[in-house]
Amino acid sequence: MKSILTTGAEWKRFLSDHQFWPPTVTFRNALIEIDGQRADAAEIARLDDIPNDASMKVSGGAVYQEGQEIPIKTLKSHFNKWRRQIKKVCLVIECPADKAEVIRKAALEQGAKIL
Numbered sequence: 796m797k798s799i800l801t802t803g804a805e806w807k808r809f810l811s812d813h814q815f816w817p818p819t820v821t822f823r824n825a826l827i828e829i830d831g832q833r834a835d836a837a838e839i840a841r842l843d844d845i846p847n848d849a850s851m852k853v854s855g856g857a858v859y860q861e862g863q864e865i866p867i868k869t870l871k872s873h874f875n876k877w878r879r880q881i882k883k884v885c886l887v888i889e890c891p892a893d894k895a896e897v898i899r900k901a902a903l904e905q906g907a908k909i910l
Contacts, residue, residue, distance in 0.1 A: 799874050803829070803849035804885040804910065807842045815877050818861075822870050825856025847910065848887045885910070 801809075810816060827834045829849050838844065845851075856870030890898050899909060 797871070799851075799853040799871055801851050801853070801874075802847065802885060802887050803845040803851060804847035804887070806851050806853070807845060807847075808881075808885065809874060809877050810842060812877060815873065820858060820860060820867075822856050822858050822873075823866075825870055826854040828852040828854075847885075 827839055829838065829845060829851055831850070853870065853874075857866030858868050858870055858873045859866050888898065903909065
């Protein structure tokens with residue numbers, strides 16, 4: 796099974812989308828790595844502690860309806876469905892320091908928002 800590869804910012808945006816995560820829906824049994832280090836349940840729950848530029852890998856996991864023991868779908872399929880419907884993406888860019896202002900200006904000219 797392929798993993799979800801994402802950034803901290805995108806992961807937090809996904810988990811904060813109430814259309815995809817109403818109060819009665821949750822996920823379980825996912826192995827999550829943040830910047831190459833396995834995260835425990837407490838770290839995952841504290842979204843504000845996950846750096847926006849963190850490199851994340853999410854393996855396994857399933858989405859459950861409250862009170863049900865049979866999953867509705869895989870976490871990866873739920874994430875991919877969410878990702879397909881979003882109209883904006885968040886990029887983390889590493890560049891030479893002397894090119895940063897040029898890249899920043901080009902991004903702003905194209906309608907980007909610098910976070």
